[in-house]
Amino acid sequence: MTTFRAPDPVVAKVSVPFARRSGRPGGRRRTSRPEAFVFLTPWLLGAVALTVGPMVVSLYLSFTDYDMFTSPKWVGIDNFVRMFTDDDRYLQSVKVTAIYVLVSVPLKLIVSLLVAMLLNSRRGANGFYRAAFYAPSLLGASVAAALVWRALFTGGGPVNELLASLGWHTPSWIDDPKFSLASIVLLGVWQFGAPMVIFLAGLKQIPPELLESASIDGAGALRRFWHITLPMLSPVIFFNLVMEAIHAFQAFTPAFVIGGGRGGPADADLFYTLYLFEVGFQDFKMGYASAMAWVLLAVIAIVTAIVFRTARLWVFYEDAEAR
Template identity: 70%
Template sequence: MTVLRTPAKPAPAAPAPRNRRLRGAGRRRADHQPQAYVFLAPWIIGAIALTVGPMLVSLYLSFTEYDLFTEPRWVGLGNYVHMFTEDDRYLQSVKVTLVYVFVAVPLKMLVSLLMALALNTRVASNGFYRAAFYAPSLLGASVAAALVWRAMFSEGGSVNNVLEGLGWDTPSWVDDPGYTIWSIILLAVWQFGAPMVIFLAGLKQVPRELYEAAEVDGAGVLRKFWHVTLPMLSPVIFFNLVLEAIHAFQVFTPAFVIGGGRGGPADSALVYTLYLYQTGFEDFEMGYASAMAWVLLAVIAIVTAVIFRSARLWVFYGDKS
C-alpha cells in the first residue's frame, strides 16, 4: 500500500533587515534625483532670476543713492533715517495706509460674513444672488472699476445725487480731503465676493447637530452664532484675515485712479505703494524707493506673524465629524 505524503512547505524567507530596506529605498530615491532637478530647473531658474535676484539687488540699492542713470552711491542707513525723520509725505503715506487697513479690512470681513450668512439658505434664487455678489470681485483692482467709482463719487455723481435726495449735502468725495480715503475704502468693501465665498464654504461644513444641540439647551439665534458658528468658522476667519490684511497693505490702483495719480487733495489718498511708485518712477529715487519697499515687506511680515501668533488664542480646530 502506497502512502501519499504531502511535500513539506518551504520555510518562509527571512525578511530583509530594516537597514538594508532603508538603504535600498534611499538608493532608489538617489537614482531619481537628477530627473527631479531637471523638471524643477525651470522653476528654480525663474525663482532665482525673477524673484530672489531682484530682491537681493533691491536690498543693496536700499543702502544707496541711485537715480537709474548714474552709479549707485553707498549711503548706509541714510535712506531709512531720512524716511522716518525728515520725509513728511512718507509719514503721511503711512498714516493713510494704516487708516485704510484698519478700517477696510474689518468692514470687508464683516460685510462678507453677513452676506454669507444671508446666502446660507436653501432658496431657489440663491445661485443668482451668489453670482451677483461675487461679480464685483472679478474686476479686482482694475482701472475700469476705479474710474467708474471716481465718476460716481465726483461732484454731480450718482452718489452725491442720492445723498442730496436724502437731505445729506456732501461735497465731491474725490476732491475733499476728508472724504477721499473713504471712497477708496467703500470700493474695497464693495468687492467682498471672494471672502464671502470662502465664508459660505465654511458655513456649509458646520454640522447641523451642533445647532440642534444648542436649540435643545435653549440657545437663541445670537447665542448659536456666538457659541457655534463663530468657533467653527474661526479657521476660515483666520485665513481671510491674513489674505485681506496682506492685500490691504499693497493697495495701489484705486488710490492712484481715485486720487488723480498724485494722492488726492492734501495727500489724503497717498497710500504707501503710491508714494513708493512716485518716488521710484517719477522722482527716480530708486534707492529710496527700495528702502521703502523693504520696510513694507518687514511690516507685512510682522503683521502676518502677529496674526499667526494670536491664532492660538481664538482659532478653534475642532473635530467636525
C-alpha cells in the same frame, strides 16, 4: 485533530529574502529621481531671476543713492533715517495706509460674513446671488473698476445725487479730503466676494446638529452665532484676516486712479505703495524707494507674525481639542 504544517521551503526561500531587501512598506525602495530636478529647472531659474535676484539687488540699493542713470552711491542707513525724520509725505503715506487697513479689512470681513450667512441655505436662487456678489471680486484692483468708482463719487455723480435727494448735500467725494479716502475704503469693501466664498465654505462645514441642539436648549440666534458659529469659523476668519490684511497693505490701483496719481486732495489718498511708485518711477530715487519697499515688507511680516502668534488665543481647531 489539526496538525501544524511547515511552510513550503520554496516559498520561504523566495519571500523571506525579498522582504528583507525591501526597506520600505510594500517592498518599494527609495530611489533618486534626477529627472525631477530637470523638470524643476524652469521654475528654479524663474524664481532666481525674477524673485530672489531682484530682492537681493533691491536690498543693496536700499543702502545707496541711486537715480537709475548713474552708478549707485553707498549711503548706509541714510535712506531709512530720512523716512522717519525728514519726509513728511512718507509719514502721511504711513498714516493713510494704516487707516485704510484698520478700517477696510474689518468692514470687508464683517460684510462678507453677513452675506455668506444670508446665502447659507438651499434655496434655488442662491446660486444666482452667490455669482452676483462674487462678480465684483473678479475685477480685482483693476483700472476699470476704479474709473467707474471715480465717476460714481465725483461731484454731480449718482452718489451725490442720491444723497441730495435724501436731504444730505455732500461735496465731491473725490475732491474733498474728508471723503476721498472713504470712497476708496468703500471700493475695497464692495469687492468682498472672495472672502464671502471662503466664509460660505466654512459655514457648510459646521455640523447642523450643533445648532439644532443649541436651539432646542433655548439658545437664541445671537447666542448660537456667538458661541457656535464664530468659534467653528475661527480658522476661516484667521485665514481671511491674514490674506485681506496683506492685500490692503499692497493696495495701489484704486488710490492711483481715484486720487489722480498724486495722492488726492491734500495727500488724503497718498497710500504707501503710491508714494513708493512716485519716489521710484517719477522722482527716480530708486535707492530711497527700495528702502521703502523693504520697510513695507518688514511691516507686513511683523503684522502677519503677530496674527499668527495670537491665533492660539482665539482660533479654535476641533481636532486639536479632541487630542
